[in-house]
Amino acid sequence: MNQVIKQHEWLEETLSFGSIKIVHHPYAIIKFEILLNTLALTKSVGLRQDARVDERAYWLMGATSISASLAIPLVYPRLFSIHNIPKLDESSLPPTLPLSSENLDPEGIFLLETGEDAFLYAGKAVSSELLHQLFEVRSVNEVIPGQFLLQEYDNEPSILLNKMVNDIRRQHCSYLRLHLLKRGDPLEMMFHSFMIEDKSGLGSSYVEFLVYVHRQI
Structure with missing residues (x-):
């Protein structure tokens, strides 16, 4: 609301x-x-x-x-900003964003969940530090698109992202397949098809x- x-x-x-x-x-x-x-x-x-x-x-x-x-979420998926996740308590998720490409900051990373799948979208200008913290890569060009297994590393952004994904999975009582992508990848067209307000x-x-x-x- x-x-x-x-x-x-x-x-x-x-x-x-x-x-x-x-x-x-x-x-x-x-x-x-x-x-x-x-x-x-x-x-x-x-x-x-x-x-x-x-x-x-x-x-x-x-x-x-x-x-x-x-x-x-099958009708109106949830879009979360990952690059500025606030500290979460035991039972909350960060606020969702409207499903519009205007909200896709090139310097950000976003999680879109549809109830069955989740997409982690890396903007073209994401900091190398955040990429390394979340995916252990130094450049957005090193991001390999496709389904992947999210790892948890010993840093706050990685811990918070894993907590978010696990909370969403518990809500749906399903594993929720994860897909990683960046601008220009084949999956980008599917990702943008969920931008309902565009x-x-x-x-x-x-x-x-x-x-x-x-x-x-």
């Missing part, structure tokens, strides 16, 4: 020049959350027209056979979707 409130404030600035009036009311914020999830659902594998029949069937079977809380071949951006819905009222 905190993420939706932040998006609500951002939308107020973005759309204040137009004909859409952003209402400061809890129900208005809830409606924005519903619209965001509606857009995400239209871009999900289960409803996308470009997805193969077996992929759609697998996604729908998975989404309808688990609880609503566990199904949410305009793409899968559909309109979040702002465009809000404008469309507003015009139908």
Whole structure:
């Protein structure tokens, strides 16, 4: 909900020049959350027209056979910033980021989890120190894309990242496959397909979707 409130404030600035009036009311914020999830659902594998029949069937079977809380990441994945993880207590995860490429700082590392898979995305300008702490490489060019096994090293960023991944796995009661990638890797297209709020071949951006819905009222 905190993420939706932040998006609500951002939308107020973005759309204040137009004909859409952003209402400061809890129900208005809830409606924005519903619209965001509606857009995400239209871009999900289960409803996308470009997805193969077996992929759609697998996604729908998975989404309808688990609880609503566990199904949410299948529709709207969670994006976390790894390069500035705060110290976490025993039962919390850091705040999530909106699924927009605008939030992908070139100097950052991000964790995207979809309920079944998790992607660790390294920006093109990540510090060599952080790369070495997390993956024991000195340059982003040394990052080998693909599925990998996360190691825990004797430093705070590595310990916090492992704690995050383990907490997410416990929430889903599944192992959660991990994939490592950087800009320009083959997996990048799949990673960016989860940026629900961006305009793409899968559909309109979040702002465009809000404008469309507003015009139908």
